Amino acid sequence: MTPNAALFDQLPIGRDPASVRRRVEALEKLLERSFTMPGINRPFGLDFLIGLVPVVGDALAALMGTWLVWEARNLGMSKFQIARMMGNVGFDAILGVVPFVGDAADFFFRSNTRNLRIIHRHLDKHHPGTVTIDR
Template identity: 45%
Template sequence: MTEVADSARRLKRVEALADLLDTRFRIPGTRIPIGADGILSIVPVVGDTVAGAMSAWLIWEAYRMGARKRTLARMLGNAGVDYVVGSIPVIGTIFDIAFKANSRNLALLKRELAQMEPEGTRRI
């Protein structure tokens, strides 16, 4: 498999995970998106740890796709804030629903990949 095809496949998986964690569902009767991260945070510490592990996988994939250390550090910062604040009962659940760390990290990764493209070509 070519490097470009491999990166495209990785990015699709990262997009699917970010969607699952941050926006896959809607709070009934509203337009507010919620994902597994917000739902899991109802179970203090354990739920946030599970969501944090999935966020770590997303960052690992960004590393494997060649993201720079600066971008990876920003992604780790987003995930860290999400984990720490998200672990606070009640307030953390509301924060998890609003902050969307994985969607932020996906945007960082896409911006990074776009900057990595050689002039006049499209990587993904």
Template identity: 40%
Template sequence: MTDISASHPAVRRTELVASLLDDAIRVPGTNIRIGLDPIVGLLPGVGDAASAAVSLYIVAEAYRAGVPKTTLVRMLANVGIDASVGAIPIVGDAFDAVWKGNRKNVELLKRSLEN
């Protein structure tokens, strides 16, 4: 069975963004992967805002691809959770490393395009 959604241009673009933010770097000596989101989040205030702004790009791509409003709301909730919990010093950065909200949003986009 072919996954048509994976070849969609919006999915290809958002996969790159999600990878950069959520799992671009392997922690040496482990199978754990983190992205730029928890690293940029170390900059108080500015880092989490910048990360959230980039995360909204995935939502904008989903909107342009015509996903249902309910999916967009779920995606916005993921960005909101990531940004609000991520803003908590230290705990938020650890949360960012495991939450992977951008990955979740790309999966929501893919599922929406498959239907």
């Protein structure tokens, strides 16, 4: 079993803030930091890889990014925060439509990481018991 598979086997299914935190962190890692580019040691994830497939890959990456927004909505985050997160996903999806430019943008513009930061700020403020030491 790979380390990532072990991580996903242990994910909680609850709707409490601590469970949501663990799930969104795991999805962000899968989408943005699962692999390392040899030579330059730059992390990348499935968002970049599936974005290489024209149209379908970008649509699938946008759907997975929207799942983070769905989890944030279930946490009761404000409409402004949700709109910002959807803006990040939408911007990433629009850039993905442009051949080559969209692929490079997926490598540098990490909408899921930005959205995770927004979720972390909300959780740290409203649910401080979910804070973890090692990020």
